[in-house]
Amino acid sequence: MRFSSRVQPVLPSRGRRGRITGGRTRPNPRERNAREERTVSSEVLSRPAGFERLPGRPLDERELRALVDQLAERPELWRQHVAFPDGRRHYASLHRDEHVDVWLLCWTPANDTGWHDHDVSSGAVRVVAGAIEENNPRIGGEPVRTVVTEGRSFSFGPDHIHRLTGVDDSSVSIHAYSPPLNRLGQYSIDESGVMRRMTVDYTEELRPPGEES
Numbered sequence: 616m617r618f619s620s621r622v623q624p625v626l627p628s629r630g631r632r633g634r635i636t637g638g639r640t641r642p643n644p645r646e647r648n649a650r651e652e653r654t655v656s657s658e659v660l661s662r663p664a665g666f667e668r669l670p671g672r673p674l675d676e677r678e679l680r681a682l683v684d685q686l687a688e689r690p691e692l693w694r695q696h697v698a699f700p701d702g703r704r705h706y707a708s709l710h711r712d713e714h715v716d717v718w719l720l721c722w723t724p725a726n727d728t729g730w731h732d733h734d735v736s737s738g739a740v741r742v743v744a745g746a747i748e749e750n751n752p753r754i755g756g757e758p759v760r761t762v763v764t765e766g767r768s769f770s771f772g773p774d775h776i777h778r779l780t781g782v783d784d785s786s787v788s789i790h791a792y793s794p795p796l797n798r799l800g801q802y803s804i805d806e807s808g809v810m811r812r813m814t815v816d817y818t819e820e821l822r823p824p825g826e827e828s
């Protein structure tokens with residue numbers, strides 16, 4: 616899903632802020648503890664509201680799902696970013712650090728990511744308005760189709776291949792990925808049924824190959 620730059624990231628928290636690098640001499644334990652406390656405090660303080668309690672390490676599927684479920688219960692953190700501009704796709708980055716990134720996506724039935732994977736990232740999705748449809752490809756058969764309605768969530772690992780579309784007008788979902796999305800795999804299927812994978816940058820908007828907009 617192309618996370619376009621149309622929407623400005625709103626909650627910047629990139630980088631390893633507050634890290635203290637060692638000097639030429641080894642600090643004594645008391646000094647080291649004091650430094651570590653300052654490091655932790657600085658990193659926690661740099662996180663935006665709603666993300667202060669992230670553990671500072673990669674999150675697994677269960678933790679990602681818990682994160683999107685918790686964010687769903689705090690609409691004050693994301694509802695201002697919900698928009699449906701003239702049928703165009705609309706996304707907002709809610710948070711990105713070295714371990715996790717979180718996005719708000721707005722959907723209509725015209726929005727279709729095409730088949731894709733998330734490279735090395737695990738992910739979780741929570742629908743907070745309307746409904747989206749997930750399809751998983753099946754060799755020699757119809758895709759597995761799942762409609763995910765408001766209040767439902769799911770998670771997946773790096774081995775997951777899917778395609779997401781909006782079901783209802785004005786559908787909204789929250790997505791979390793760990794490690795943060797960097798590259799994705801986008802799949803095309805030619806006339807003979809041969810499937811190919813192309814690596815795309817996470818800032819490229821995913822859509823079925825050949826479709827514009």
Ligand SMILES: [Fe+2]
Pocket residue numbers: 616731732733777779
């Ligand atoms: Fe996806």
